[in-house]
Amino acid sequence: MDDYLVGVLSNIGVISFIALSAYLLLLIGAISFGQQAFFAIGAYAAGIATALWGWPLWLALGWGAAMGGVAAVLVGLPTLRLHGLYFAIATLAFAEMVRLLFEQFRYQVTIDGEPVGPNGTDGFRGIRYIFENDVGPLQFLALIYGLLAVVLAGLMLLERSRLGAAFRMIGEDPTLAALNGIAVARAQLLAAALAGALAGLGGGLYAHLTTYLEPRIFDVMLGVHGLAYGLIGGLGTALGPLIGVLIDIGMLESIRVFAGYRMIIFGGLVAVLLIVRPRGLLDERLVHRIGRACSGLFGRPRPDKNGAERKPA
Amino acid sequence: MTAIRLACALAAAIGLPAAAYAQTRAKADVTCRPSGTTLQYDCSIMLTNARTSEPLGGVTLTVGADMPSMPMMHNVRPVAATPGAQAGTYQARLTLEMHGDWALQLNLSGPLRDRVVTTLRFDPDKVAPAAKAPPRHKH
Amino acid sequence: MVDFVQNTLDGVMTGSSYGLLALGFTLIFGVMRRLNLSYGPSIMIGAYLGTLVYVQLSAGPLVVIAVTLLGAVLAGLYVERLCFAPMAAGAGVASMVSSFAIWMQLEQAAVLALPRHTYPFPPLATGAPLNLGPFLLRVDHLIMLTGALALSACVHLLIYRSHFGLGLRAIINNPVAAHLVGINVRAAIVRAFALASAVGGVAGYLVLAVDQQVTPMFGMWATIKGLIAMMIGGLGSIPGAILGGLLLGVIEAHSQWYFGPHIRDLFAYLALFACLALRPGGLLGEALHEPFERGA
Numbered sequence: 001m002d003d004y005l006v007g008v009l010s011n012i013g014v015i016s017f018i019a020l021s022a023y024l025l026l027l028i029g030a031i032s033f034g035q036q037a038f039f040a041i042g043a044y045a046a047g048i049a050t051a052l053w054g055w056p057l058w059l060a061l062g063w064g065a066a067m068g069g070v071a072a073v074l075v076g077l078p079t080l081r082l083h084g085l086y087f088a089i090a091t092l093a094f095a096e097m098v099r100l101l102f103e104q105f106r107y108q109v110t111i112d113g114e115p116v117g118p119n120g121t122d123g124f125r126g127i128r129y130i131f132e133n134d135v136g137p138l139q140f141l142a143l144i145y146g147l148l149a150v151v152l153a154g155l156m157l158l159e160r161s162r163l164g165a166a167f168r169m170i171g172e173d174p175t176l177a178a179l180n181g182i183a184v185a186r187a188q189l190l191a192a193a194l195a196g197a198l199a200g201l202g203g204g205l206y207a208h209l210t211t212y213l214e215p216r217i218f219d220v221m222l223g224v225h226g227l228a229y230g231l232i233g234g235l236g237t238a239l240g241p242l243i244g245v246l247i248d249i250g251m252l253e254s255i256r257v258f259a260g261y262r263m264i265i266f267g268g269l270v271a272v273l274l275i276v277r278p279r280g281l282l283d284e285r286l287v288h289r290i291g292r293a294c295s296g297l298f299g300r301p302r303p304d305k306n307g308a309e310r311k312p313a
Numbered sequence: 314m315t316a317i318r319l320a321c322a323l324a325a326a327i328g329l330p331a332a333a334y335a336q337t338r339a340k341a342d343v344t345c346r347p348s349g350t351t352l353q354y355d356c357s358i359m360l361t362n363a364r365t366s367e368p369l370g371g372v373t374l375t376v377g378a379d380m381p382s383m384p385m386m387h388n389v390r391p392v393a394a395t396p397g398a399q400a401g402t403y404q405a406r407l408t409l410e411m412h413g414d415w416a417l418q419l420n421l422s423g424p425l426r427d428r429v430v431t432t433l434r435f436d437p438d439k440v441a442p443a444a445k446a447p448p449r450h451k452h
Numbered sequence: 453m454v455d456f457v458q459n460t461l462d463g464v465m466t467g468s469s470y471g472l473l474a475l476g477f478t479l480i481f482g483v484m485r486r487l488n489l490s491y492g493p494s495i496m497i498g499a500y501l502g503t504l505v506y507v508q509l510s511a512g513p514l515v516v517i518a519v520t521l522l523g524a525v526l527a528g529l530y531v532e533r534l535c536f537a538p539m540a541a542g543a544g545v546a547s548m549v550s551s552f553a554i555w556m557q558l559e560q561a562a563v564l565a566l567p568r569h570t571y572p573f574p575p576l577a578t579g580a581p582l583n584l585g586p587f588l589l590r591v592d593h594l595i596m597l598t599g600a601l602a603l604s605a606c607v608h609l610l611i612y613r614s615h616f617g618l619g620l621r622a623i624i625n626n627p628v629a630a631h632l633v634g635i636n637v638r639a640a641i642v643r644a645f646a647l648a649s650a651v652g653g654v655a656g657y658l659v660l661a662v663d664q665q666v667t668p669m670f671g672m673w674a675t676i677k678g679l680i681a682m683m684i685g686g687l688g689s690i691p692g693a694i695l696g697g698l699l700l701g702v703i704e705a706h707s708q709w710y711f712g713p714h715i716r717d718l719f720a721y722l723a724l725f726a727c728l729a730l731r732p733g734g735l736l737g738e739a740l741h742e743p744f745e746r747g748a
Contacts, residue, residue: 003375003420004390011385031545033552078729084545085487086732089679093725096676100718114338114363123432126338131426206384212416212430216381220672224552225386231549249386261564262386262410267557274550275538412567437567 006137010209012249013144017202018226019233019241020151024195026230027164028188029171031084033223034075034091035199037098038068040218042200044102044118047207050129052109052117057129061147061204068200069193076192080185095223102215123214127207144205151198155238167191168284228270234282243281338363339372341419341429345440348406354440358394358403358419360429368401373423376405378415381432387411391420412436414443454586459705465593467701468600472655473678474685474693475607476648482624482688483644490531490551492675493558494649495656498523499666500562502657503571513574513661521653527558528649532642555671563668576661596658603654604694610647611690620644624688652678680724686737695735 021035046064049055055063079090108117118124130140158164166187169177178184207213229244248266277283340363345356356376360369377391387410394403409415414434421427432443473491480488502520505511511519535550576592583589611617619640622630631637656674660666677700685696703723708716727734 004388007377007391008388011388015385031549082728082732085548086728088545088548089487089683090725090728093680093721093728097718097721097725100714100721103714112364125430128338128427131428134426210379210384210418210430211428212418214381214416214432216414217384219382221383221556224556227549228553249388261560263556263560264564267553267555267560270553271534271550271557274535274546274553278546411563413563413569434569436569 003137006141008249010137010141010144012245013141013148014202014206014209015226015229015249016148016242016245017151017198017205018222019229019245020155020238021195021199021202022223022226023230023235023238023241024155024167024191024198026227026235027167027171028191029084029174030080030188030192031088031227032091032195033088033220033227034093034095035195035226036218036220036223037075037091037095038072038196038199039203039206039222040098040102040213040215041071042068042203043207043213043218044105044124044203045200046204047124047127047213048107048117050208051124051127052107052111057133057208060129061201064204064207065197065201068203069197072192072196072199073189076189080188080192092220092223095218095220099215099218102218118213121215123212124207125212127211127213129208130211140209144209147201147205151201152238152242159237163187163190228266231278231280232270232273234280234286236279236282236284236287240280240282337369337425337427339369339419339421339425339427339429340366341431343417343419343431343433345407345433345435347438347440351437352409352412352435354407354409354435356405356407356417357397358405360401360403360419360421368399369421369425370396370400371424372421374403374405375420375422376407377418377420378407378409379418380411381414381416391418409435455709456706458587459709460702461587461589462593463702463705464698465590465597465701466705467681467698468597468694469655469659469697470677470681470700471694471697472600472603472651472658473674474681474697475604475690476652476655477678477682478685478688478690478693479607479620479644479648479651481682482690483620483641484536486536486547487679488531488536488551488648489548489675489679490535490555490558491528491648491652491678492673493555493562493671494527494531495520495524495652495674496562496666496668496671497527497558498525498649498653499573499656499660499670500566500571502660503573503666504566506574507571513576516574517654517657520657521650524653524656525646525649528645528652529642530554531558532645536641536645537638555675559668559671562671570665570667573660573664573666575664576658592662596662599654599658603651607647607651608690616640616643677720680720683724683734684727686734689734689736692734692736699735 018035018039021038022032025032025035042064045067046060049060049063050057075091075094079087082090102118103121105118106120108115108119110116116126129135166177166182169180169182170184170187174184225248229248230241231244232247233242233244234240273280340361342359343356345354347353348355358374358376360372360374361367362369374394375391376394378387378389379385380387389407389409392405392407394405396402397404412435414432416430416432419429419431434441434443477488477491480486480491498520501523502516505519506516531551531554535554536547539547539550576595579591581588581590582594611620619630619635622633622635623637623640627637652674656670659674660670681697681700682693683696684699685694686692700720700723704716704720707719
């Protein structure tokens with residue numbers, strides 16, 4: 001596999017983490033323009049852990065994810081009770097504040113006679129873990145996709161669990177969900193924490209993939225793209241955001257004729273999709289229909305003429 | 314992905330903390346000029362050892378680029394740099410997708426592995442070091 | 453003390469342009485109950501057209517302002533057609549996200565058309581600043597302030613004294629009832645959009661003429677400032693928009709004086725966040741209570 005392909009696939013993998021993070025919040029009905037803040041926090045935290053403190057990678061990634069999750073809960077506490085529109089703007093404000101704070105953040109440690117660490121707008125260079133530990137591009141790619149697979153498996157399990165059903169119920173109508181006995185506030189915070197941790201994990205991977213961070217990377221564009229991937233690919237399943245990422249980076253990138261017009265096409269695509277399919281390509285209805293068709297294929301009981309399903313004994 | 318590669322990746326992830334700080338680090342000076350074709354730039358790169366300031370010759374250098382304001386979304390194909398006449402100098406012709414600030418990733422393989430990142434602003438008529446922060450409206 | 457008053461004066465003058473931006477935002481929100489995040493970029497399209505005629509045709513300031521206005525209105529109508537008109541009633545969040553997507557589109561279109569980082573804009577006034585006792589007042593700032601106040605007064609008259617304004621207020625109050633009474637809600641919304649874009653176009657012209665340049669960052673900047681000012685002052689409230697703008701200007705002027713430009717932006721966002729967390733309705737508006745239906 002040539003380096004270019006490995007690079008593109010690695011980028012697709014890392015961006016998927018933000019897309020899944022925004023997706024998780026979309027499930028509970030919260031639109032977040034701010035997941036890039038947790039991505040940033042995870043990136044800086046993991047980068048500091050390996051480059052300045054000498055931690056092993058797995059610990060640094062976990063630390064990044066944990067920081068992302070904690071930050072998400074802290075932000076979620078005052079904002080999740082807000083109306084959807086206000087919540088979206090609040091996440092935008094918070095993410096920009098985080099970016100501006102990173103522009104002021106300086107924490108340098110002298111290693112081997114050279115200062116290493118985040119230096120405000122100059123950025124954080126030299127996250128050299130993959131060079132110092134001889135991790136090749138293919139190996140890092142395997143790490144990214146290994147973690148992504150674990151996350152996807154977790155999200156698929158979540159779909160089938162009570163918690164997943166609770167999330168979707170809150171997304172449909174929080175009042176009705178509360179009337180059904182779901183602890184809405186707690187579930188929302190849990191979703192926010194998971195989403196923040198996901199974004200933080202992605203950030204840690206990003207920091208080690210590119211070895212270089214600066215605050216400008218984590219601006220609104222990143223968050224909006226993450227959100228858009230879920231809305232394009234579909235909110236019915238965790239694969240939806242991944243499809244969105246593939247459509248953007250995979251398709252639009254590889255078709256060179258689109259080169260200068262990427263945003264124009266992508267923006268137009270999102271706008272049109274929101275008109276014709278507001279829940280994305282793989283929306284809940286389609287996923288449900290596919291599920292029913294599959295269970296028919298595998299010989300499980302299908303609904304009879306009156307629509308009643310007979311469950312297996 | 315073979316099982317062995319996956320095992321290696323996991324081992325690296327779980328591996329011991331990096332103690333090998335005393336590795337050769339590279340420093341780079343990059344100047345770029347518009348090449349005449351739109352969005353194509355000719356760059357000359359000077360690589361030196363960060364600590365001893367000796368020029369680093371004989372290194373395999375590829376140059377990639379990413380836009381800080383839209384990370385991971387432009388996948389510019391990395392170009393191999395050709396060594397120049399002087400030891401430690403290299404030339405590369407970059408084709409970018411948009412004007413603006415780009416973080417050039419100078420990937421060293423060959424005898425040593427390293428990556429140096431330099432951010433430059435690419436305008437249609439000139440290339441300059443990138444501004445520290447996006448210009449703000451001042452009143 | 454002198455510094456404090458000087459900063460407050462400066463803040464009021466820049467705040468007047470924020471107020472105009474907020475005014476446009478709030479008009480669209482009041483009438484449609486939706487947030488148009490492409491507001492700044494559509495003004496930027498107008499500004500780019502304006503700078504084009506300024507640079508290519510050496511047009512005078514009046515022509516530039518007319519072209520800016522026209523461009524902003526055309527871009528605004530494009531956004532309205534694509535993001536707001538086709539959405540079912542109540543799909544407010546979908547339109548907001550859609551407008552965000554169109555923002556990216558408009559920004560790239562502008563950068564493709566005019567790729568340089570900055571383009572000149574004709575100044576409002578040249579010459580030395582005026583001295584009013586110990587205070588310094590820049591002439592172009594004063595022109596911006598008077599322009600903003602004049603425009604707000606015009607909009608106020610339009611909304612409260614004209615037939616069109618009556619229809620708008622009816623729609624803001626209760627769209628269904630307005631429809632039942634025979635008001636053509638669709639047409640009125642399109643006109644409100646055009647009005648909001650025109651107001652934004654003037655606001656954009658004033659700000660850019662003071663800066664004497666336009667950059668691709670302007671779209672996001674205008675949206676954020678207008679949004680913050682509107683949220684502070686109160687969604688859907690016209691006096692709130694002006695008040696929020698003035699307040700934001702003053703907060704920014706003081707924070708810039710004590711802490712510098714980066715912290716100034718931090719304070720602006722902090723003000724927005726605090727406002728949302730503590731009093732979402734803003735100072736003069738009412739908090740949204742009904743569930744914001746998703747675009748499902």
